[in-house]
Amino acid sequence: MINTTPKCLKKANKKWILLACMLAMFMAAIEVTIVATAMPTIIAELGGFDYLAWVFAIYLVVQAITVPIYGRLADLYGRKPVFYAGAMLFLAGSVMCGFSASMLWLIVFRALQGIGAGAITPLATTIVADVYNPEERAKTQGYLSSVWAISAIIGPLMGAFIVEHYHWSGVFWVNVPLGVMSLLLIFVFLPSMEKSVKAPSLDTTGIVYLTLAISSLLVALLQSSLLGLWLVPLVLFSLLNGWLLVRQEKRVASPLFPLALWRSKIIVAGNVGGLIIGAAMMGIAAFLPTYLQAVMGASTLDAGWTLAVMSLGWPLASTLSGRIMLRTSYRFTAFTGALLLIAGCGMLLLLTPETSIGYARLAAFIIGTGMGMSNTTFLVSVQNEAEFRHRGIATASTMFTRMLGQALGTAVLGATLNLNLHQRLPTVADPIQRLIDRASGQGDAGTTAADMMGQVAESLQWVFGVALLISIFALYSANLIPRHTFPQSGSISKTLDKRGQ
Numbered sequence: 001m002i003n004t005t006p007k008c009l010k011k012a013n014k015k016w017i018l019l020a021c022m023l024a025m026f027m028a029a030i031e032v033t034i035v036a037t038a039m040p041t042i043i044a045e046l047g048g049f050d051y052l053a054w055v056f057a058i059y060l061v062v063q064a065i066t067v068p069i070y071g072r073l074a075d076l077y078g079r080k081p082v083f084y085a086g087a088m089l090f091l092a093g094s095v096m097c098g099f100s101a102s103m104l105w106l107i108v109f110r111a112l113q114g115i116g117a118g119a120i121t122p123l124a125t126t127i128v129a130d131v132y133n134p135e136e137r138a139k140t141q142g143y144l145s146s147v148w149a150i151s152a153i154i155g156p157l158m159g160a161f162i163v164e165h166y167h168w169s170g171v172f173w174v175n176v177p178l179g180v181m182s183l184l185l186i187f188v189f190l191p192s193m194e195k196s197v198k199a200p201s202l203d204t205t206g207i208v209y210l211t212l213a214i215s216s217l218l219v220a221l222l223q224s225s226l227l228g229l230w231l232v233p234l235v236l237f238s239l240l241n242g243w244l245l246v247r248q249e250k251r252v253a254s255p256l257f258p259l260a261l262w263r264s265k266i267i268v269a270g271n272v273g274g275l276i277i278g279a280a281m282m283g284i285a286a287f288l289p290t291y292l293q294a295v296m297g298a299s300t301l302d303a304g305w306t307l308a309v310m311s312l313g314w315p316l317a318s319t320l321s322g323r324i325m326l327r328t329s330y331r332f333t334a335f336t337g338a339l340l341l342i343a344g345c346g347m348l349l350l351l352t353p354e355t356s357i358g359y360a361r362l363a364a365f366i367i368g369t370g371m372g373m374s375n376t377t378f379l380v381s382v383q384n385e386a387e388f389r390h391r392g393i394a395t396a397s398t399m400f401t402r403m404l405g406q407a408l409g410t411a412v413l414g415a416t417l418n419l420n421l422h423q424r425l426p427t428v429a430d431p432i433q434r435l436i437d438r439a440s441g442q443g444d445a446g447t448t449a450a451d452m453m454g455q456v457a458e459s460l461q462w463v464f465g466v467a468l469l470i471s472i473f474a475l476y477s478a479n480l481i482p483r484h485t486f487p488q489s490g491s492i493s494k495t496l497d498k499r500g501q
Contacts, residue, residue: 013189014131018140020185021124024087025147027178028120031094031113032056033155034162038171041163048103053223058107059114061218064403065211066118071126071396072256074119075389076202079127080192084183086119091179098169122396127190129383129391134487137383138326141376142319152311156304206248206256213241214404221411257397258390266330267394269480270382271401273334277375278405280341280471282413284310284367287463288348292360294435295353295457302357309361313368318376329486330381334374334478338471341370345468353457374474375402384487409470413463420459431456 035055043052066086074082093112100106125144132140162170217238220231227234249255261267289303298306317337324333344367351360379398386394425431431452 016185016189017131018128018143020182020189021128022143022147023178023182023185024083024120024124025144026151027175027182028090028117029148029151030155030158031059031117031175033152034159034171034174037156037159038163038168041168042106043103045168046100046103046106051103051107054107055103055110057219057222059110059117060403060407061215061222062111062114063117064218064400064407065214066115067122067400067403068210068256068393068396069207070119071122071393073202074123074126074392074396076254078192079123079130079392080186080190083119083123083127083186086116086123087179087183088116089113090116090120091176092116094172094175094179097172122399123392125379125399126383126392126395127186129395130388131190134384135326138322138376138380138487139319140322141380142315142322145318145372145376146315149308149311149315153308201254203248203252203254203256206245206252209241209245209248210256213238213245216241218404218407221407224411224415257393261386261390261394261397264385265480265482266381266385266485267397269334269477270378270385270398272480273374273378273474273477274398274400274402275405275408276470276473276477277341277371277378278402278407279409279412280345280405280467280474281371282406282409282467284345284348284364284467286410287413287417287460287467288360288364290432291351291457291460291464292357294432295453295460296351296355296357296360297353298357306357306361306364310364310368310371313365314372314375317369317372321373321376322380324373325377325380325487329481329484330377331478331481331483331485334377334381334481335475337370337373337375337377338474338478339370340366341374341471341474342468344368344370345464345471348464349461349468351457351461351464353453370471370474374478378477380487381481381485409467412470413466416466417459417463420462421456424455424459425452428452 039052039055070082070086090113093109093114093116096109097106097113100109125141128140128144129137158174159171162168162174216234220227220234220238224231245256249257249259285307289307292298292303292306293300317340321333321337324336344363344365347359347363347366351363379395382394382398383391421431428434435449435453435456
């Protein structure tokens, strides 16, 4: 199999390929924020409020399941056809979402979107890694990371504009021109991968075990508050299929996750780091806005801008980390990112009802820089470590563990908050919503508002404390990276290649 090496492409072609990948990633990244803004309008027309959570959950669950599958398919059959298949499924789902006549049909078409989205981000990142050399990859990841920051800011604004001046279907159809442009650029400028030998067959049995294990685990985590005792059999079912998957991977000729990947300390560190970063991220993305609105009395707009500040720190640190990696090492850069993440989470523990919004935004910015620096280091190190024939699944596995970490973080931190609220305010129904309504002038928390606010603040402080504890483990993942490895080395990659599948 002949890979697409950086030397095979003209410099101008690389830039067009990078642009195509950025457009594709923007298309997938903006989907979450733009749809969230339009959901009140969609519910008003379609009804089905009880299914609201599944509009988002089904997209995330299906995407998480398909990410490693697409990564392996890209290694076996080429980046270009697999990217095309995923992007076209995503666009087809987007078009049909706009024609949904009920909430149930919207959920079905969101699942189709998620199936396609599982290919877009990992393969766009893998394609960029293919066409740029190890030194350049550390820099180009900054451009790819900037896509998420831009989408976090533009998504809500674009969603509000479309809903106000057009129709909610436009929040799904806006993806179509972006996707078509990306596909055209990939078709013109990305060479197809030549094959000198027949590609090994895909491990379909492993895919079945993976699908059952991950879907049952994610449903258990995302719907834990509704499942009750059903949570236990779901988790056990997930563990059973996980064990069957591991057993299958060890004995099949062409495993879904090549065992050689897990012999590399760098790739193991990248996956552990992705899991930790994903879990810590939810402590800020999900619960910092809640603190700002319920405890500090900030508006929805203020909370949104605070998250936007965190999103801006991510690409800036990602670009900076590329330069630091080239001059120091993966380990030093990952340690620096972990320390920034710990410092930012530590600042959240000092929040009080009287704290200024500027302090909260500074903490969010520091957290964003820590996440951006750590995530970019782990991703670049994994891509540089893996050989071309394994780079697709290596990249996908890192992104998959981050998604899994987000689900785990949401479950753990959400349980921490609910447990504290139940112990502190056992007779008060939905105290956080009451405080938010009171702050916005839409409700009255009653004479016990001050006490309720104090109890909610302390409950959220426990959430930030757990997030800080999780972020400390980022130091452990950084320590897993071997010393004196950096983008120009690649010595371990040669060892990985010799071990084969």
